[in-house]
Amino acid sequence: MSRLFVFRCRGFTKQSRRLGAAAAWSSASSSVKDQFRPSWLHNVRFKSASKYNDSSTMARRDCSRGFSSSTTSMTPLSHNDPICELASSSLRFGPSSTSEIGHDLKYMNAKRILLFVDPHVRTLEPFTNVMTSIEQHAPRGHHVDIYDEIRVEPNNVSFQHAIDYATNQTSLLGPYDAVIALGGGSTIDTAKVANLYACHPPPNDDFYDYVNPPLGKGLPVPGPLTPLIAIPTTAGTGSETTGVAIFDDKPTRSKTGIAHRRLKPTLGIVDPDNMRSMSASVARYSGMDVLCHALESYTAVPYGLRPGGRAASPILRPAYQGSNPISDIWSLHALRECVAYLPRMAQDPAGDGEARSKMCLAASAAGMGFGNAGVHLCHGMSYAVASQVNGGYWTEGYPKPISSSSGDDDDGHGLVAHGLSVAINAPSVFRFTGTPGQISDPFADEYSRDRHVECAMILADARMRRPNGASSAIHAPSEKAVRDQPGEALANELLEMMNLLKIPVGIRSLGYDESDVEELAKGTLPQHRVTKLSPRQPVELEELRGLFRDALDG
Numbered sequence: 443m444s445r446l447f448v449f450r451c452r453g454f455t456k457q458s459r460r461l462g463a464a465a466a467w468s469s470a471s472s473s474v475k476d477q478f479r480p481s482w483l484h485n486v487r488f489k490s491a492s493k494y495n496d497s498s499t500m501a502r503r504d505c506s507r508g509f510s511s512s513t514t515s516m517t518p519l520s521h522n523d524p525i526c527e528l529a530s531s532s533l534r535f536g537p538s539s540t541s542e543i544g545h546d547l548k549y550m551n552a553k554r555i556l557l558f559v560d561p562h563v564r565t566l567e568p569f570t571n572v573m574t575s576i577e578q579h580a581p582r583g584h585h586v587d588i589y590d591e592i593r594v595e596p597n598n599v600s601f602q603h604a605i606d607y608a609t610n611q612t613s614l615l616g617p618y619d620a621v622i623a624l625g626g627g628s629t630i631d632t633a634k635v636a637n638l639y640a641c642h643p644p645p646n647d648d649f650y651d652y653v654n655p656p657l658g659k660g661l662p663v664p665g666p667l668t669p670l671i672a673i674p675t676t677a678g679t680g681s682e683t684t685g686v687a688i689f690d691d692k693p694t695r696s697k698t699g700i701a702h703r704r705l706k707p708t709l710g711i712v713d714p715d716n717m718r719s720m721s722a723s724v725a726r727y728s729g730m731d732v733l734c735h736a737l738e739s740y741t742a743v744p745y746g747l748r749p750g751g752r753a754a755s756p757i758l759r760p761a762y763q764g765s766n767p768i769s770d771i772w773s774l775h776a777l778r779e780c781v782a783y784l785p786r787m788a789q790d791p792a793g794d795g796e797a798r799s800k801m802c803l804a805a806s807a808a809g810m811g812f813g814n815a816g817v818h819l820c821h822g823m824s825y826a827v828a829s830q831v832n833g834g835y836w837t838e839g840y841p842k843p844i845s846s847s848s849g850d851d852d853d854g855h856g857l858v859a860h861g862l863s864v865a866i867n868a869p870s871v872f873r874f875t876g877t878p879g880q881i882s883d884p885f886a887d888e889y890s891r892d893r894h895v896e897c898a899m900i901l902a903d904a905r906m907r908r909p910n911g912a913s914s915a916i917h918a919p920s921e922k923a924v925r926d927q928p929g930e931a932l933a934n935e936l937l938e939m940m941n942l943l944k945i946p947v948g949i950r951s952l953g954y955d956e957s958d959v960e961e962l963a964k965g966t967l968p969q970h971r972v973t974k975l976s977p978r979q980p981v982e983l984e985e986l987r988g989l990f991r992d993a994l995d996g
Contacts, residue, residue, distance in 0.1 A: 687701075
């Protein structure tokens with residue numbers, strides 16, 4: 443029996459009622475045997491693919507006909523952008539691919555090298571492999587500076603410390619020829635930002651010049667950066683493919699970031715061998731981040747309806763463009779791989795080489811998807827959840843800061859792992875975005891419904907294919923039931939996945955309660971870069987209060 447079915451004196455928990463409701467409405471139309479037909483997912487998948495996933499059909503319907511004579515609650519089409527584009531890092535994938543980095547540096551004639559590395563990773567085999575390859579193959583006379591004062595879930599203080607290091611070294615000895623980032627998303631994001639500020643110091647020496655509005659000015663990056671090679675050691679953020687760097691802003695107790703295509707690494711080296719040392723906790727939370735990247739980018743507002751209109755110049759077009767036929771390919775691939783292999787990798791990160799390989803490539807695929815389409819409310823809400831948590835909560839399996847010279851060792855702040863802060867909001871979010879009839883344009887409403895249906899069915903199909911999947915608390919839903927309640931269906935499938943992976947359900951488990959809802963909502967409201975990509979609008983303070991109240995218990 444599912445862990446979520448916990449009996450109380452006065453009845454079932456909120457989670458169990460929702461899961462039970464899903465089972466009830468799925469079984470109402472037919473027997474369990476009749477519901478699970480090999481063809482039902484196949485039929486829906488091809489129905490959706492023929493309607494939305496073919497790039498020419500998508501562009502023709504979305505931009506020329508589907509939205510041409512109507513509006514949605516998001517923005518009039520006359521102010522929208524009919525163009526989408528793909529920007530991504532070059533990617534190298536395969537076991538032992540880390541050993542080739544020295545050859546890359548030789549090809550680049552890179553003698554002056556700055557290596558960012560997680561302090562824990564510095565004690566492990568991936569660091570040894572990087573240094574060995576550099577020593578064997580990098581140009582003669584090379585020199586490597588090593589910066590390892592990386593903070594898990596970086597903040598403005600830790601970013602500034604890394605910026606100061608890179609800037610000072612550049613001032614003393616000249617610019618670097620190459621930057622390397624070895625670690626998880628925190629390490630790669632730190633390297634991106636330090637590289638940016640060392641290459642292009644803000645005009646007024648203001649850290650917030652490049653930071654996303656409304657907290658910062660959001661100035662575009664004025665020129666090229668030093669080539670950055672990113673080598674991830676977790677299968678989650680996809681930062682090796684994106685032009686985004688996220689941080690906690692301590693003064694405002696909020697989470698924000700810097701986003702520009704020029705932040706993208708020149709090369710991402712995705713080596714499954716580097717993920718062997720992941721703990722089960724890091725594996726499951728980073729894997730849930732992959733899952734939400736895929737779901738959010740695929741269900742985001744279509745690029746033809748993105749608020750803000752067509753950019754005056756291509757360089758000003760936002761990286762997060764809305765769902766589009768190019769990103770869809772990557773997002774759907776990542777989704778299918780993730781639901782199939784995440785449970786296996788979380789169970790045995792070191793031993794299950796196939797699952798590890800599939801998940802680390804899924805993370806990069808999802809990065810290519812959301813790096814161009816964007817994410818929406820799961821991530822938008824996660825920033826407040828992660829930045830406002832008190833010091834009493836620290837995600838199990840994540841290291842506490844190692845003493846450093848950055849002056850930011852122990853600030854009384856807790857830690858909610860990024861993937862946890864995202865996933866814990868997801869059931870509430872997709873109930874909201876997947877409720878039919880809430881988008882005024884009929885075509886846009888049907889577009890959103892179809893995408894939520896497809897995602898729910900992909901999760902349900904993967905669940906039923908797992909060992910003992912047929913004995914799950916929720917049986918395979920019928921297509922009609924999912925189309926009637928796509929948001930509820932997707933939310934329940936996510937709860938089943940979270941239960942399987944032993945992920946906390948509801949932000950109450952992180953120490954939040956009803957008294958925190960207002961501040962959480964206010965902390966999310968400024969995240970326009972992602973909240974405006976929700977397929978259902980408006981998302982203002984009232985809607986955010988409702989989302990967080992629903993997220994308290996999952």
